[in-house]
Amino acid sequence: MVHLEWTAALEVGHPEIDADHRAMVSLLNRLHAASSRSDQAAVRIELATLEALTRDHFAREERLMLDIRYPFAARHQKEHVHLFDEIGAQIDDFNEGLLGAAAIAQFIRRWLMDHVETSDRQLCAALARCCQRSF
Numbered sequence: 001m002v003h004l005e006w007t008a009a010l011e012v013g014h015p016e017i018d019a020d021h022r023a024m025v026s027l028l029n030r031l032h033a034a035s036s037r038s039d040q041a042a043v044r045i046e047l048a049t050l051e052a053l054t055r056d057h058f059a060r061e062e063r064l065m066l067d068i069r070y071p072f073a074a075r076h077q078k079e080h081v082h083l084f085d086e087i088g089a090q091i092d093d094f095n096e097g098l099l100g101a102a103a104i105a106q107f108i109r110r111w112l113m114d115h116v117e118t119s120d121r122q123l124c125a126a127l128a129r130c131c132q133r134s135f
């Protein structure tokens, strides 16, 4: 089951990052819905949106890391690069008929949950400490 409800438990406390994550969750749900009704045109649109949204989101986080000279930036960025490469490879596999959209949505969902709970939560705590306030 891929459908995911956004709840406060998923929030990391930074408005821009939370807004991006919320958009990604909603996109994953749309991707899953399009895949469930075998709507290939909608799946392609959602996959392209996913790639763009992920790129923008990672760039935003990486700018924030630079702003505060985040000491774990290199490691965090490495996770982003790996995920972005993986999304590209999975979309290629989808286009060649080797992988279903539901499997891609499942993979991203798992990755997002792990990443948000660990790396993004750690980054947001550092951002809050740095700015001496919560967002």
Ligand SMILES: [Fe+2]
Residues within 6 Å of the ligand: 061, 076, 080, 115, 119, 120
């Ligand atoms: Fe991140």
